[in-house]
Amino acid sequence: MTGFFDNKIEFLKGVGPQRAALLNKELNIFTYADLIQYYPFRYEDRTKFYKIAEIREDMPFIQLKGKIRYMETVGHARRQRLVAYFGDDTGEIQLVWFKGLQWILKKLRTNIDYVVFGKPGRIGRNINIAHPEIEVLTEKNEAGGYLQPVYSTTETLKNRYVDSKTISKLQRTLIGEAFRHIHETLPPNLVNQYSLLAKNLAIANIHYPEGQQMLQQATYRLKFEELFFIQLRLLKLKLTRQQKFRGIVFNNADLLTNFYNQHLPFELTGAQKRVIKEIYRDMRSGSQMNRLLQGDVGSGKTIVAFICMLIAIGHGSQAAIMAPTEILANQHYNGLKDYASKMKLDIALLTGSSKTAERKEIHEKLLNGSLHILVGTHALLEDVVQFENLGLAVIDEQHRFGVAQRAKLWRKNESTYPHMLVMTATPIPRTLAMTLYGDLDVSVIDELPAGRKAIKTMHHYDANRLKVFGFLKQQIEMGRQVYMVYPLIEESAKMDLKHLEDGYESVNRAFPDYAISIVHGKMKADAKEYEMDRFVKGETKIMVATTVIEVGVNVPNATVMVIENAERFGLAQLHQLRGRVGRGGDQSYCILMTDYKLSKEAKTRIKTMVSTTDGFVIADTDLKLRGPGDISGTQQSGLMDLSIADLGKDGQILQLARSAAEKILEEDPTLSLAKNKNIAAQIGRQKKSVVNWSRIS
Numbered sequence: 001m002t003g004f005f006d007n008k009i010e011f012l013k014g015v016g017p018q019r020a021a022l023l024n025k026e027l028n029i030f031t032y033a034d035l036i037q038y039y040p041f042r043y044e045d046r047t048k049f050y051k052i053a054e055i056r057e058d059m060p061f062i063q064l065k066g067k068i069r070y071m072e073t074v075g076h077a078r079r080q081r082l083v084a085y086f087g088d089d090t091g092e093i094q095l096v097w098f099k100g101l102q103w104i105l106k107k108l109r110t111n112i113d114y115v116v117f118g119k120p121g122r123i124g125r126n127i128n129i130a131h132p133e134i135e136v137l138t139e140k141n142e143a144g145g146y147l148q149p150v151y152s153t154t155e156t157l158k159n160r161y162v163d164s165k166t167i168s169k170l171q172r173t174l175i176g177e178a179f180r181h182i183h184e185t186l187p188p189n190l191v192n193q194y195s196l197l198a199k200n201l202a203i204a205n206i207h208y209p210e211g212q213q214m215l216q217q218a219t220y221r222l223k224f225e226e227l228f229f230i231q232l233r234l235l236k237l238k239l240t241r242q243q244k245f246r247g248i249v250f251n252n253a254d255l256l257t258n259f260y261n262q263h264l265p266f267e268l269t270g271a272q273k274r275v276i277k278e279i280y281r282d283m284r285s286g287s288q289m290n291r292l293l294q295g296d297v298g299s300g301k302t303i304v305a306f307i308c309m310l311i312a313i314g315h316g317s318q319a320a321i322m323a324p325t326e327i328l329a330n331q332h333y334n335g336l337k338d339y340a341s342k343m344k345l346d347i348a349l350l351t352g353s354s355k356t357a358e359r360k361e362i363h364e365k366l367l368n369g370s371l372h373i374l375v376g377t378h379a380l381l382e383d384v385v386q387f388e389n390l391g392l393a394v395i396d397e398q399h400r401f402g403v404a405q406r407a408k409l410w411r412k413n414e415s416t417y418p419h420m421l422v423m424t425a426t427p428i429p430r431t432l433a434m435t436l437y438g439d440l441d442v443s444v445i446d447e448l449p450a451g452r453k454a455i456k457t458m459h460h461y462d463a464n465r466l467k468v469f470g471f472l473k474q475q476i477e478m479g480r481q482v483y484m485v486y487p488l489i490e491e492s493a494k495m496d497l498k499h500l501e502d503g504y505e506s507v508n509r510a511f512p513d514y515a516i517s518i519v520h521g522k523m524k525a526d527a528k529e530y531e532m533d534r535f536v537k538g539e540t541k542i543m544v545a546t547t548v549i550e551v552g553v554n555v556p557n558a559t560v561m562v563i564e565n566a567e568r569f570g571l572a573q574l575h576q577l578r579g580r581v582g583r584g585g586d587q588s589y590c591i592l593m594t595d596y597k598l599s600k601e602a603k604t605r606i607k608t609m610v611s612t613t614d615g616f617v618i619a620d621t622d623l624k625l626r627g628p629g630d631i632s633g634t635q636q637s638g639l640m641d642l643s644i645a646d647l648g649k650d651g652q653i654l655q656l657a658r659s660a661a662e663k664i665l666e667e668d669p670t671l672s673l674a675k676n677k678n679i680a681a682q683i684g685r686q687k688k689s690v691v692n693w694s695r696i697s
């Protein structure tokens with residue numbers, strides 16, 4: 001869509017400079033293209049008339065035909081309302097107005113036929129419709145038969161008379177002029193194969209549906225197209241990278257064999273073995289690896305990462321692992337240090353709190369190649385950090401890093417790009433993973449180490465605290481350790497910190513015989529580390545903390561996770577927190593403490609946690625409850641600006657769109673065949689409403 005659609009919106013009939021300025025500012029609509037791609041978010045069904053006897057209060061917007069039998073104003077002074085008793089041959093319902101009574105009273109008449117449109121509700125025992133739309137019945141509206149699109153607007157726009165109906169009128173004007181300029185964007189064979197509606201019909205029907213069926217087809221077509229181009233771009237990116245960037249070929253397995261034969265601390269699970277094979281295959285392939293390693297909490301990703309590092313180091317390269325927090329970097333360092341020392345490898349930790357002298361030494365050893373493994377936080381990205389030969393870069397909890405950071409680590413080597421392994425413990429629904437990480441190959445560790453007992457999850461109200469404390473005591477007496485986690489969010493940080501400190505005091509009082517640690521984000525790094533360390537060593541029995549311990553903390557002796565105000569946490573976060581226990585062979589427990597008053601959504605979250613430990617089931621429920629825009633980290637990726645598709649609901653269309661894109665690239669990797677000229681043109685264009693591509697290339 002170039003040329004015609006680049007016209008400024010102010011030139012559209014009915015807009016003008018003032019409205020144009022408003023549309024620019026409030027809705028980011030600057031051109032004809034922006035307006036035509038501003039789709040309705042729902043439709044009001046004016047195709048059907050209901051009978052009053054059929055009405056239930058939980059119905060969406062409905063349409064009725066009938067007469068006003070009687071009107072009265074009820075209440076007095078400012079609390080007055082106007083009630084019209086509206087009837088048809090099946091019953092009577094109240095229409096109610098709280099505002100503009102005089103004006104409405106003047107307009108309405110009894111005993112003439114009206115069409116009423118609104119959302120049923122209830123006051124006391126009576127079903128009513130508050131502030132309905134009401135029009136005299138005419139031949140035209142009696143015929144009904146249309147779906148009224150509803151566009152989202154802002155308060156400012158509404159105050160300046162640009163409401164949904166105004167936008168709808170503008171769309172009608174635009175489509176009248178634009179229809180002949182709308183060209184097909186997909187190849188004809190694809191349109192046929194997936195029985196898609198033509199682009200121009202789809203656009204016209206999304207704004208002015210001829211009927212339910214056409215609306216469905218139009219929606220399907222536009223969703224398919226949106227997802228298809230996202231997938232095509234991601235797959236193309238991957239293909240280009242594979243062709244353009246050669247990967248170092250690592251085919252010396254001596255170190256690996258040595259580790260397997262002499263130092264492997266436990267039998268690897270089948271899933272761990274499988275993903276190591278997949279990664280090893282990549283690292284020998286000659287192409288540069290870009291792989292996502294997905295494994296639920298506690299599935300054993302650390303040892304997999306270490307084994308992959310051995311593959312690189314065995315060949316004379318270096319390896320690095322970057323984690324999002326100091327606690328996590330420390331944890332990785334401590335975990336890997338033992339393995340590394342057994343293999344006589346040099347390993348170092350670099351974080352924001354590393355001392356200058358330490359840093360200097362690390363920088364030197366990195367450059368002369370004597371340091372084999374570097375573990376760290378964002379500090380790794382600083383320009384002074386230069387490697388002699390970085391062969392493998394591992395990024396943990398990738399969704400916490402911007403994609404730009406992934407790229408920066410990748411560019412650390414001048415001559416060859418290191419192989420990249422991205423690890424995530426956050427279970428991501430398939431649909432979302434395909435979009436967020438669609439340019440990566442995916443390996444999944446879908447099996448927990450043998451002998452793990454399923455974590456038992458319980459829900460208790462705050463009033464039951466004494467009982468819960470009794471249980472904690474029992475566990476500690478059996479030699480186990482306990483986490484107690486408190487919410488701490490930016491908006492209510494002061495109050496939250498107070499709760500945490502009060503909590504710490506009350507735990508101190510309840511357990512006078514045990515040493516207790518406290519860790520929160522506001523503490524200095526070394527104080528945090530000291531407290532963590534005491535807990536890891538088993539010197540303290542209870543760790544009172546905020547979600548700073550959410551990712552990666554590994555203390556296998558800790559068997560109880562108490563989550564305070566569990567109703568305030570999202571599902572993914574609850575699952576991550578629960579994953580801090582159940583990491584050894586002992587039976588572990590997760591106790592969700594809540595208030596009595598719970599919202600419907602909070603109840604669903606708690607119920608889900610109690611009923612399953614499957615990260616993917618939890619991720620799917622989360623996606624359905626919150627929508628993809630909210631899933632942690634996806635916003636920053638810039639990938640969720642979808643204009644019509646919904647990753648929570650359109651998984652099937654996404655699958656089809658991806659496989660269509662795969663097939664096209666298989667046959668025509670450079671998109672140079674004549675039949676693909678539409679998509680080649682489209683893909684070359686930066687399309688604001690689809691994806692901010694600069695972020696991911």
Ligand SMILES: Nc1ncnc2c1ncn2[C@@H]1O[C@H](COP(=O)(O)OP(=O)(O)OP(=O)(O)O)[C@@H](O)[C@H]1O
Pocket residue numbers: 266267268269272295296297298299300301302303424425449450551552553554556579583
């Ligand atoms: N095959 C195995 N058999 C027995 N124990 C294992 C196995 N693999 C890993 N472990 C142990 O399981 C625990 C969890 O492993 P690890 O810390 O690697 O998990 P993770 O996948 O990184 O999880 P998270 O994302 O929650 O940190 C560790 O104590 C580790 O030593």
